[in-house]
Structure formats: structure tokens, C-alpha cells
Amino acid sequence: MEPYRSRVVEPIRVTTRAEREEYIRAAGYNPFLLAAEQVMIDLVTDSGTSALSVAQWAAMHGSDESFTGSRSFEKFQEVARELFGHRHVIPTHQGRAAEHLLAQAVLRPGDVVLANTLFATTRQNFEEAGATCRDLPIREALVRGSDHPFKGNIDLKALEAELAAAGERARLVVLTVTDNSRGGQPVALANIRSASELCRRQRVPLWLDAARVAENSFLNTLRAPECAGMTARQVARETFALVDGLFMSMKKDGLGNVGGVMALDDDTWAEAIRHRLLVSEGIPSAGGLAGRDLECMRVALDEMFDADHLAYRIEATAALGQELEQAGVPVLTPFGAHAVYIDGRAFCPHLPDEQLPAWSLSVALYLESGVRGWETGNVMMGRLDPATGQWRWPELDLLRLAIPRRVYSQSHLAYVARAVGELFERRSEVRGLRFVYRPPALPQFIARFEPVGGG
Ligand code: F0G
Numbered sequence: 001m002e003p004y005r006s007r008v009v010e011p012i013r014v015t016t017r018a019e020r021e022e023y024i025r026a027a028g029y030n031p032f033l034l035a036a037e038q039v040m041i042d043l044v045t046d047s048g049t050s051a052l053s054v055a056q057w058a059a060m061h062g063s064d065e066s067f068t069g070s071r072s073f074e075k076f077q078e079v080a081r082e083l084f085g086h087r088h089v090i091p092t093h094q095g096r097a098a099e100h101l102l103a104q105a106v107l108r109p110g111d112v113v114l115a116n117t118l119f120a121t122t123r124q125n126f127e128e129a130g131a132t133c134r135d136l137p138i139r140e141a142l143v144r145g146s147d148h149p150f151k152g153n154i155d156l157k158a159l160e161a162e163l164a165a166a167g168e169r170a171r172l173v174v175l176t177v178t179d180n181s182r183g184g185q186p187v188a189l190a191n192i193r194s195a196s197e198l199c200r201r202q203r204v205p206l207w208l209d210a211a212r213v214a215e216n217s218f219l220n221t222l223r224a225p226e227c228a229g230m231t232a233r234q235v236a237r238e239t240f241a242l243v244d245g246l247f248m249s250m251k252k253d254g255l256g257n258v259g260g261v262m263a264l265d266d267d268t269w270a271e272a273i274r275h276r277l278l279v280s281e282g283i284p285s286a287g288g289l290a291g292r293d294l295e296c297m298r299v300a301l302d303e304m305f306d307a308d309h310l311a312y313r314i315e316a317t318a319a320l321g322q323e324l325e326q327a328g329v330p331v332l333t334p335f336g337a338h339a340v341y342i343d344g345r346a347f348c349p350h351l352p353d354e355q356l357p358a359w360s361l362s363v364a365l366y367l368e369s370g371v372r373g374w375e376t377g378n379v380m381m382g383r384l385d386p387a388t389g390q391w392r393w394p395e396l397d398l399l400r401l402a403i404p405r406r407v408y409s410q411s412h413l414a415y416v417a418r419a420v421g422e423l424f425e426r427r428s429e430v431r432g433l434r435f436v437y438r439p440p441a442l443p444q445f446i447a448r449f450e451p452v453g454g455g
Contacts, residue, residue, distance in 0.1 A: 003308040004406055007054075012040055020367050028448030029363050029433050031372045040370030041412055042404070046338045048094075048251040048258060049404035056255070056299045063291035068283055072291035076298040083233075083301055084240045084263035088270035090277065091287030091294060092260040095211055095249025096121040101281070102207075102247060102262065103129040105272035111171035114162050116154040117141075117181045118174060120380060122209060124441060131171065134162060141182050142395040144332050144343050149223040150188035151334075152179030152216070154195055163202045173199050176209040177216035177239070181376055183398065184212070184336030186219035189227060189235060196242040205266070210248035213239065215337035218310040233305040245269070252338065255300040255405060259293050309406075313337055317403055320413045327421035332398065339402040342420070344377055347399075348430045353378055353391065355432025355452055358399040361423075363449075364430040365399070369419030373401045380444045 015023075015038065027033035036042060042049070052060075064071035073091070080089040092098040099122045107113070109130030117135045118126065126133050136158040140148035154175060163170050175195060177187045199206040217235035220227040227235050240246065245264030250256040264270055274284045282288035289297075303309065314337050321335035330346035344351075344358025351357040358377040365371050377397030385392055401416065423430070433449040 001312075002406075002409060003312050004053075006051075013037055015040060015370050017367060020370060024363060024366060028436065029450065030444075030446075030448055031362055031366055031374075032445050033448075034366075034372065038370075039366070039372045041408065041416055042372050043339075043401040043416065044372045044374045046252055046402040046404050047249065048256070049407060050251075050255045050257070051404075051406040052255070052257070052296065053299070053303060053406075055303065056296045059295040059299045060292040063295045065291040068285055070285065070291045070294075072294040072298075073285040076294040077285075079298050079301050080261060080263060083237070084246065085237065086240070086245060086263035086265050088262075088264050088267075090262040090264075090270070090273055090284060091289055091297070092247075092262060092277070092281060093288035094251060094258060094260045095119075095209075095247065096125065096260075097281055097288065098247035098249075098260045098262045099125040099209075101273045101276045103131070104276045106269055107131045107171060110169055112162070112166040112169045113172045113174060114154075114159060114166075114170065115174040116152055116176055116187060117179050119176055119180055119209060119211075120442060122174070122176070136162065137179070137182055141179070141185060144330065144346070144396065147334055149186075149334060150191060151183060151185035152177065152187040153191040154187070156191070156194050156198065159195060160198055163198060163204060170202065170204045173204055173206045174209055175206070175243075176211070178212045178219070178336055178338070180212065180338075181381075182396070183332040183341045184215075184339050184400075185334075186216045186223070186336065188224050189220050189238060190224065192239055192242050199244075205244040206242070208239065208243045208246040208248075210240075210246045211252045211254075212338055213246075213248065214253040214304040214310060215313070217305075218307075218314065219337060222314070231305065231307065232310055236305065250297045250300065253304045254297060255304055256293065256296050259289055259297045260287070261297065310337075313403075313405065316410060316413060319410070320401070320403070320417055323414070323417035324420055327417070327424055329420055329424045332396070339400045341376070341398040341400050342373075344375070344397040344399055347424065347427055348432075350428055351430070351432045353382075353393045353397070355434060356397075356449070357430075357432075358397040359449070360430055360433045362399050363433060365420065365423055368423045369415070371401075371416050371419055373399045375444065376400050379447060 107129035140146040218232040250259035330343040332341040348357040381394040432452040
């Protein structure tokens with residue numbers, strides 16, 4: 001059962017298929033451009049969409065909104081230092097602000113950044129600073145049905161080789177936990193430890209994209225023998241001790257509607273980051289946030305490790321995944337924590353890559369049921385090779401159904417499972433789409449499409 005009860009509710013407007021056809025056409029067949037009230041169950045993201053707890057609201061009411069040196073920052077800093085174990089704690093308004101500050105403060109043209117997989121905004125920020133970014137996932141991460149328990153791991157052999165090849169140009173290694181862009185798969189504590197040893201040997205800082213570190217840590221307690229009997233918080237503390245710094249969107253595991261944080265020990269880097277922060281974000285004790293946001297984040301740093309919350313979340317996500325699996329839907333396994341991913345190419349074998357299978361599936365699912373997901377596939381990661389004029393498509397073309405925290409009940413998820421299952425029965429009817437407008441960066445948010453063959 002859900003380990004919480006609802007005290008405030010938000011009505012869901014039930015729409016008809018005819019209405020949804022109208023809405024999606026007006027949105028250029030881009031679910032991101034729908035008005036939220038046109039969506040019945042919104043699984044587009046687990047970011048910034050959590051329901052806040054009584055404790056969070058209570059803390060927010062007691063905030064200190066002083067311009068500088070506010071009590072809310074002091075309290076946040078104390079809790080964050082204790083958890084992360086790093087001296088400098090720098091709040092930011094969300095995850096990508098932290099990525100931007102880090103990139104601007106420490107990356108220079110020609111630098112090399114290595115990662116398990118960088119999230120899209122992280123990669124964009126790093127590349128705009130002139131760095132070359134290389135994702136080094138393990139081979140199993142690219143195989144939908146592989147049952148490797150830690151498909152988020154970085155390929156240690158590849159990391160060693162790339163570190164050696166890059167030499168002085170290797171500036172940073174980042175582990176994204178969990179690996180959102182490749183199925184929300186966890187990274188093993190042992191993998192983080194080995195990466196940390198390699199980085200120390202080469203004197204390259206290892207950082208964490210800690211957006212979903214609580215879920216990553218909890219999955220370690222379930223799947224890594226060395227973590228059996230540990231709490232998620234203990235695993236997280238060990239994780240933080242292995243890295244030189246971290247940036248974290250506080251909108252995911254951090255149970256906030258806004259917010260981010262960085263933690264590190266290096267004084268020179270911290271000073272450079274704070275300088276950039278002052279220019280573009282706000283003062284170092286606020287990072288562009290209100291005192292009440294800092295209060296909300298402080299409470300969440302504790303709440304996100306609650307064992308009942310994490311156990312429920314993992315089980316609810318797996319239950320949705322298993323229902324889909326039983327209906328024959330090609331899903332990515334093992335199931336992670338924040339989302340279930342459907343393989344667009346396997347769901348729509350009649351659609352070639354140019355017709356964007358996972359994206360087309362997301363539109364068909366919306367029409368079928370009013371459920372909105374997020375494609376992490378051909379639209380988000382496909383690249384037009386300027387040399388050949390050919391498209392390069394990602395290994396996996398996925399539709400992500402992300403589950404906001406503490407928002408939807410199991411009956412909502414059962415509705416989603418039924419809708420996807422019914423659509424799968426009629427999968428040959430999913431119509432292909434093609435680009436009408438494709439912006440050069442982060443296309444998923446503003447691109448527009450049309451059905452192939454008109455309509
Ligand atoms: N890192 C990861 C792993 C993320 O998933 C995200 C955002 C960010 C960084 C950027 O953080 O949104 O606070 O600026 N992911 C969202 C998602 C948008 O839906 O997965 P942000």
C-alpha cells in the first residue's frame with residue numbers, strides 16, 4: 001500500500017479521444033507542448049512533480065527570507081554537510097544550473113569528460129564549455145533484456161583506457177546515479193569504488209550526478225551482497241565519500257518542486273563556482289532560491305532515505321513493469337526505481353527509425369489514454385551527421401513512463417498498464433511521425449512533427 005495518505009487533492013480532468021486528437025494536433029504532435037490539464041496521468045517526468053510532505057510544508061512556513069546569511073541556509077548547509085561529507089555546500093535553483101556553473105568554472109576547450117552516461121542537459125552544458133564528452137556504459141546497458149543488476153555501471157576497462165588516452169586533458173569523470181538516460185539503472189557501490197581508485201591514480205576528479213542517489217543506494221541494498229543489511233543512507237554516505245564532489249537536482253529524489261545543490265572540498269573550484277553563481281544565479285547562500293525552498297530541501301535530505309518510501313516506490317514501479325511484461329510489452333529490465341521504459345522499436349517494428357518509433361508510441365499512448373510519457377530515444381539523442389548527411393540513432397529508442405513521487409495511486413498505474421497493454425494489442429495501428437521542425441539543441445522540448453502519410 002502507499003505509505004502515506006492524501007490530505008489535499010487535485011482533480012484530474014477526464015478527456016475524450018476526440019479532444020485529445022485536437023490537442024495533440026495543435027501541439028505539433030509533441031507531448032511536451034500539451035497543456036498539463038490536457039493530460040490525465042502525467043508520467044512525463046519524476047522531476048519537480050513530487051507531492052510535498054506535512055514536514056516540508058511546516059518547515060517552509062518557518063523559513064527565513066533574509067537576503068543574505070539566512071537561518072534557512074545555515075540549517076540546510078549543516079544537514080547537507082553532514083550527509084554529503086564535503087565542506088562546501090552551494091545551493092542552485094535546479095540541477096542544470098549546477099551543471100552550468102561547474103562547466104563554466106572548471107572546463108576549458110579541449111578538456112575531456114568521461115561518464116557512465118551524462119544526462120542531456122549535463123552533456124549540453126559541458127559541450128558548450130568546449131569539452132569533449134564520452135559515455136562509457138557497460139555493454140549490458142545496451143541490451144534491453146540483459147538481467148545485469150547494475151546496468152548503470154561505467155565500463156572500468158574503457159575508463160582506464162580513456163583516462164590514459166586523454167592524459168592531461170582528462171578534467172572530470174561523472175557517474176550519473178541512477179543512469180536516467182539508459183533506463184534508470186543503478187550503479188553498484190563497488191563500481192563507484194573502482195572508478196574512484198582509477199580517478200585518484202590519474203588525479204582526475206570524480207563527481208556524482210546525484211539526482212537519484214537515494215534510489216540508487218536503495219537498489220544497492222537490494223542487489224549488492226556487500227550492501228545487504230545497510231540502510232540506503234549508509235550506502236549513500238559511502239558513495240559520497242568516494243567522490244570529490246557532486247551536483248544534484250533536488251527535484252527528483254530530493255522531493256522538491258525546485259532546487260539543486262553542489263557539494264565539494266576543493267577550495268579553488270568552490271571559489272570559481274561561487275563567482276559564477278554570483279554573476280548569474282544569486283548569492284552563494286541562496287543560489288537563486290527562496291529561504292522556504294532551502295527549508296523544503298533540508299527536510300527532503302532526510303525524507304528521501306525513508307525506507308518505507310523507497311521500498312514502496314521500487315515495488316510500485318516494478319509492479320507496473322511486470323504487468324506490462326505479462327501483456328507482452330517489450331520493457332527494459334531489470335526495473336529501476338523512477339520509471340518503466342518501453343522499447344519503441346520492438347513495440348512498433350513496422351516503423352523505421354526515421355519514423356521515430358518511441359516518439360510515435362508516446363503520441364499513440366496519449367491519444368489512447370491521456371497518459372503522457374517522455375521519449376528518450378531517436379528524437380532526444382538522434383544526431384544528423386554533418387559529414388554524411390545521415391542520421392545516427394541511439395542504441396535504444398525508449399519511451400519512459402516516469403513516476404512522480406507520492407502523487408499517483410496504484411489504481412492510476414493499473415490504468416496506465418491497461419492502456420499500454422491494449423495499445424500493444426493494436427500496435428500495428430501506431431502511426432509514424434516525422435520532423436516538421438527540429439531545433440539544433442535539446443529538440444524534444446520544442447520540435448514539431450506530422451504524421452507520415454498525412455492526417
Ligand atoms: N541529471 C539527471 C540525471 C537528470 O535526470 C536531470 C533532469 C538533470 C540532471 C537536470 O536537472 O532538471 O533539475 O535541471 N531530468 C529530468 C527528467 C528533466 O525528467 O529526467 P534539472
